[in-house]
Amino acid sequence: MKVLKTISKLLLSIAVMLISASAWASEIKDARYNMPSGVTSVSREVYGLHMAAFWICVAIGVVVFGVMFYSLIMHRRSRHPEPAKFHQHVWLEITWAVIPLIILIVIAIPATMVLFKMDDTRNSDIVIKVTGYQWKWRYEYLNQGISFFSNLSTPMSQRMNLEPKGPHYLQEVDNPLVVPVGEKIRFLVTANDVIHSWWVPDFGIKQDAIPGFIHEAWAVVDKPGVYRGQCAELCGAGHGFMPIVVVAVSKEDFAKWVTKMTQGKVNAATMLPNKAWTKSELMQKGRQIYKENCAACHQTEGNGLKPLYPALAQDHVVLGPAADEIKLVLTGRPGTPMQDFSNFTDEEIASVVTYTRSSFGNNAHDIVQPADVAQIRKSLGLPEHT
Amino acid sequence: MTDTTLNHDINHDAHHDEHPRLLKNPLKWAARWVFTTNHKDIGTLYLWLALIMFFVGGAMAMIIRAELFQPGARIVDPELFNQMTTLHGLIMVFGVVMPAMTGLANWQIPMMIGAPDMALPRLNNWSFWILPFAFAILISTLFMSGPAPDFGWTFYAPLSTVYGPPSTDFMVVSIHLLGLSSILGAINIIATIINLRAPGMTWMRMPMFVWTWLITAFLLLAVMPVLAGCVTMVLADRHFGTSFFNPAGGGDPILFQHLFWFFGHPEVYILILPAFGVVSEVIPTFSRKRLFGYHFMVYATVAIAAVSFIVWAHHMFTTGMPIAGELFFMYLTMLVAVPTGVKVFNWVTTMFRGSITFETPMLFALGFLVMFTIGGFSGVMLSLAPADYQYQDTYFVVAHFHYVLVPGSIFGIMAAVYYWLPKWTGHMYNETLGKLHFWLSAIFLNVTFFPMHFLGLAGMPRRIPDYALQFADFNQIASIGAFIFGLSQIIFLVVIVRCILKGKPAGDKPWDGAEGLEWDLPSPPPYHTWMTPPSPALIIDREAEAG
The missing domain is CATH 2.60.40.420 (Cupredoxins -  blue copper proteins)
Incomplete structure (x- = not known):
């Protein structure tokens, strides 16, 4: 009885905790507790397979746990003091091996069909x-x-929990x-x-x-x-x-979006190559590029994540000649996570290099222009990318 | 009971039972444990190590669940979070379940087959004493200047090779040592079971626990060298300029996964088969009825072990395997359900028309039966390759393997400890505390792990330190469950210590329904047992009708 009391007390306190938790959770509107059926024919078939397998498991569970709890209740010692003596039955063993096998074959057929469908990547648009x-x-x-x-x-x-989290x-x-x-x-x-x-x-x-x-x-x-x-x-x-x-x-x-994306690129290529950028323009663009492409490893404040991702603050490459840093960004560092960013345009690389050289306490005070990047790109034998 | 079975040689050796005391003579006390070649001592060492590591690995799980209690960065940064998931997995697998099972084997197998000790006692000492060093090396990585291993217990390349922190090398050495210990232990168990069975203890009269361990030992022998090869290749890729797993040098990151899971899948059966054995001992005892279908239980165990070698790539359905491979591994994986089902049906039928009581070992065995079956159901769902595309690497998988490992392997170990503790110590544990431990564990492990099914299905990937808001409610429930589950395990420690120090005398056979040679020995058994083999009349003839 003492145990029961303790357990019920514990359960009560858990319930209180859960209610307070769910009150907080009720703010979330889009909570889903099952696999989505999705928006493709494959995802719907996978969902169907998942639910079929689930209900088959439930059915088997009802039978197995049903027999089990029946025994636990009806054949407990106080009710059933004299145990039976049987302990083997070959046909029963064969039956309960064959029935699951048949059930498995029944699920395997649709699973195989969905798998073939998933595998067919031909005729794409x-x-x-x-x-x-x-x-x-x-x-x-x-x-x-x-x-x-x-x-x-x-x-x-x-x-960092400094602002409310968005939806x-x-x-x-x-x-x-x-x-x-x-x-x-x-x-x-x-x-x-x-x-x-x-x-x-x-x-x-x-x-x-x-x-x-x-x-x-x-x-x-x-x-x-x-x-x-x-x-x-x-x-x-x-x-x-x-x-x-x-x-x-x-x-x-989609067609409109493609046009917009490709035209913007043409404009950039025709309009900007020889423009000389001001430092504030470069810094502003560089900050954005850094945040999107570099900060994951080198961190927003340039502190890096030791030992794999070096800090850029007071880094010897960043504090050295600009040409070395441009080369490093263009070629990456093989064997390390530092990838090559040669797919970025000259002005993107110029601005992010400028940004790193004058941020995080680095004070190179120099400006890297897209033309500088273009020149180094050429010297490395890389294709132009403006 | 005692006087009929206790033979003269044992009485003769009684002076062995006077062991040096820790407080009176600490040096001699330490020397006894360090140099012991006695299977009971070594079993005890394994079990204590496992218990300590259970709390270490459990503390890491608490940190993981605390971080996930609410969305947003909370108590640990993502880097440390990854270190916790990695070490939690490695410690629970290699530091808790495997040593605990080996400890049970050490204590029980010689007593159950009527052998005086393990076949290779010095090797036995060595295979245990490797372990504390291996774990010291593994845990030391937490105190190094760089991060500890942070790529998950599966240490997939290239995250563990090119991108692995320097401490990865320590993990590699540690895994080598753990593998060595397991291989030596497995050799010893195989040698013992094959050579030291008492006259009359034929193969088909062996207790199920002995059978499952024999099969487990062969699995260990087969796959631990594969893991050793795999970690050696990681080391070579990291330092010797090889490119086994590096595509830039002509290697293949997926080769790593094939090697790892060729070890890893049989490994999950290594973790569960001895628990099957324990449950097959406990359920008949408390149902007061012979294990139903003993022969088929043995065949089913062999079948599960055999199939476990050819299903490994079901961990890799989303890696872009060709469809023929996916179908092969899907069909074979589904097939695992057949022998596993046979086992579950036999356990249920063992209880059917028995005369059942619910002492703590039985409660843990029943918890095992119900929740392992739930883990088996999600296993069948996961085997369906197309559906696995949605389940893979989500919390659905986390729920699945915790259902087969916690109420599976861990409950199996706990059932065994409660079942045999009176035999080992000669004292009865406190039944009320034992039951409290069971109910708190059983309830709160479900509160912890059941919601994880929903989280996974709703789209939460595993191994993330922070999550989208729609996952918040179930994560909070899971964390609360985990905290209480974790705290409840302190009761386990209290029960064990109380039982050892001041439990009431248990008697030689505290369970009236128990059968087997270990119950023909006194409690606690003398330091050396079965110095002369037991009379063949004591061995259960499983062909005959139960009497």
């Missing part, structure tokens, strides 16, 4: 290459010539992936550094992004909307902070 980086995603539309990085956009202040806390990005509905999109998934995993639950896609290898996945999205996912493979300290946001739009809107 659009090909998008997805590359995982520590800790961001890069999307390249191979036929449209569009390419950009997608970074977590939740501000640090929300993560899409940790599941929002600066540049979402934009796809058209109704077209077969083929994703080519790879990684630049460690293994990541590109997961969008509503598409039924989870594909590990493996450095050195390209794997495929596909989706035809039925419904316009915003679909959110996260990196699913542990990839280092920023693993929880590289979400995936896909915006599915109508074909017309």
